[in-house]
Amino acid sequence: MTANEGLRLRTALACWCAVLLALFLNLDNPWWAAISAFIVSGADRKTVVSKGALRVIGTVIGCAAAFYAATFFAGQYLTLSVLIIGSIVFGIYKRYTSPYSYAWTLACVTGTLVLFVSLQNPGETRAFAIDRCLEISSGVLAAMLVELLLNPRPISVEQDKTPADAETRRHAMEAAVFAGIIMVTILVLDRYFDLPSPIQIAVTATVMIPLQIGYGTKKAFDRLSGCLIGGSTGLAVVVFLPANLLVWSLLLIAGIFVFSRTHFSGLSNAYVGTQAVLAYLMTMVTGSGPPTTVEPVLDRLAGIFIGVVILVIGNLLAAELGFGRSSQGASISEKKPTAPA
Template identity: 35%
Template sequence: METPGWDARQGILTAASVVLAVAFAALLGIDGLWWAAISAWMVANPDFSALWRKAIMRLLGTAVGLALGYWLAIVMEGFPPYQALAVFVACGLGCYQRFASPYGYAWFYGCLTLMLIVTVSIIETDTLFIYAQSRFLEIACGVVASALVHAVLLPRRSTAPPPPPAAADGDKSGLFYAALVGGFSGVALMALWSLTGLPALSQAILSCMFVVDRDFGTGRVRARQRFIGCLLGAALGLAALLFELDSLPVYATVLFAGIFFFSRLHHGGGRQSYIGTQGGLAFIAALVTDGGPPNALLPVIDRVAGIFIGVAVMVTISYILVTLMGRPRSAPTTSGT
């Protein structure tokens, strides 16, 4: 059975999930409203059973990644070579298992969270526990908000079985390629951030890891679609700043409308759905800041810049590895995350 596609009802569900996630995080006094919003955006799904699978795996993966990452950060404090090795292994393992395991969603976000915690610990060890605690609460706000909205408004249900792991063939070379790209990209971003103060580390990491693929051609297409989606999302987000966003009803309405717009492509299926996925992420990055509505342009620019830097790092490393490993450069059909 095919996965349900988009309709106006699903657009309302997705937009309401994001707005409610931001409201939950704000009521709890959590700074990272952006994390809550993107968690709701990524978990929202026309298939209710798929939503619950993603929600559970997202929470479990995040919790394990935070716990293990916090322990490793404490143990490896003051030893940059070990920290770099941990980041390489976490990113590589996450990208490998994302395609090899039926629980790839949990693996991916667990390893991604571990990498983020270890990286942040390089300069913020004293507040690391609070940082880890905040990340879990923020993501939980997004997941719970999305699940609650979909449960209350009773979306369509699918009897389709869970999708099988992507790596169904015996060729493991593509998986090792994805692991190497993810590992080296993670270390490169960690180095850039610690040495130059790379803006918006979270956005850079997410952007980089999301577009890694076991096939170079697919990864290249996803990177191009991410650039296009980010340009659209950032442009719409910057245009939204023209409204009086200090007014809560106006802010909620603008955020709802933008998410509804991008959900059409995000959940619509087809080759261009990934543009909608990334457009929604960029729109959220532009419109949702740690304090709520954006009150300055520079933080928005930093977030969008982080997205482009992350993709640029991944593409550069992919080209280098393709040259060294001789990977095929075909570009098969790609879809959303």
């Protein structure tokens, strides 16, 4: 078995273990545990541990802060909406300027989700916040254990901690303002049109906001392509195969193993593989066991699609207005990678 195949197999096993742990704990959204395990997994053991720790810390801080804010401002729609927008604006800025960008991203995105729940279903805010922390922790724990137990040849890669320069900070501020506008758009559309899975729409739109506004449409289209590939495959499994735990487990592991080949390829289309795995997980993992209905799956996939559409339209408008250009007027490439939520 090659090193790449070993990495893909460990990733698939980590996701499967994360789901089983989340199901054992009777958590509402076990697919978040699987996604956490997938995002944290990698060839560099030091990164797996540090990224996992930052993911948990950011999630706990975001959930706690948002829960207490939602409790204090309960029933105040406008105030909570302002907090949601402010959280995203601050999170996007720190994402591109802070050495602990991943923790900031998770804290602000998670806090936004908790506040979103407080707007829609106030009575579920506390349970959602607790479950979210446990789901993320389950995924991170699974990824770390699989890495420590099954990777006999760990590697260590030096992380780039170069401070953000003035140009990067300027683009980060543009991205933060753009994120706030996107969030206002989502809140207004949800308020008047009752969007399907608005939380998924918010996550999709915000995690893909690039440092260089107006030049991030490729990643949006890659996300949509991967969603169609992974989602359709998962739906086919759900519809045509029996809800048997053993069969489901084997197909879950196999699907992650196959799609993660592109994710770990390092090629320009690697994000297609990333999104294919995420969409596959969201279709294959629902409720308290193997999926028996496609309705919640279709809602989440619809949320991803709408989030991508909003982001693409926003990017095109931002490009027309001249956002995302360097101080000399020419476009630049992103200097820091996006941290997925």
